Amino acid sequence: MRIYGIVGFKNAGKTGLMERLVTDITGRGFSVSTLKHAHHNFDIDQPGKDSHRHREAGAHQVLLASRARWALMTELRNTDEPPLADLLTQLAPVDLVLVEGYKRDNHPKVEAYRAETGNPMLAQDDPTVRAVATDTPITIDRPVFDLNDTKAIADFILAEVGL
Structure with missing residues (x-):
């Protein structure tokens, strides 16, 4: 499975870039899945719903299915x-999995970077960051893209993974 990451600190533009990349790459006819890391507790379920009640009762996994989609929740x-x-093995085969977060893992990545956030640039100390997408002029030893140039970033990622 081909995977490529989008990393960066909070408010660097990761999620917007991910959304635009999915739109661009699927528009080219490739199948794309995404995997997002959350640093906080989250819940896609709602108190009072049957699936929530199953989880609260102690179920290890709850699969919620309808005509439009299904979701598997694992406690x-x-x-x-x-x-x-391990999480990647749970995904159905696709052309490309875009991963948001997991900045310390070993897969290739593009860093979303905005100087205004005041955070350091990850790429300076991480060779797995293959390019930087930014709204700030920077000099670094790898490709730099305008954060809003989705097509160029998508072209780069697709070339990197051989698609």
Whole structure:
């Protein structure tokens, strides 16, 4: 499975870039899935719904299905967070998986960087960051793209993964 990451600190533009990349790359006829890391507790379920009640009762997994979509929720119940490699095995085969976050993992990445956030640039110390997408003029030893030049960033990623 081909994977490519989008990393950066909070408010660097990761999610907007991910959304634009998915639109661009699927528009070219490739199938794309995404995997996003969340640093905080989240819940896609709602109290009072049957699936929430199943989880609260102690179910390890709850699969919620309809004519439009299905979602599999797995409760970790105080076990370790699974590594990215394990999570990727849960996805159906596609042409490309775009990963938002997991900045410390070993897959190739584009860093979304905005100097105004005051955060350091990850690319300076991380060789897995293959390019930087930014709204700020920078000099670094790898390709630099305008953060809003989705087509150029998509071209770069697709070339990197051989699509």
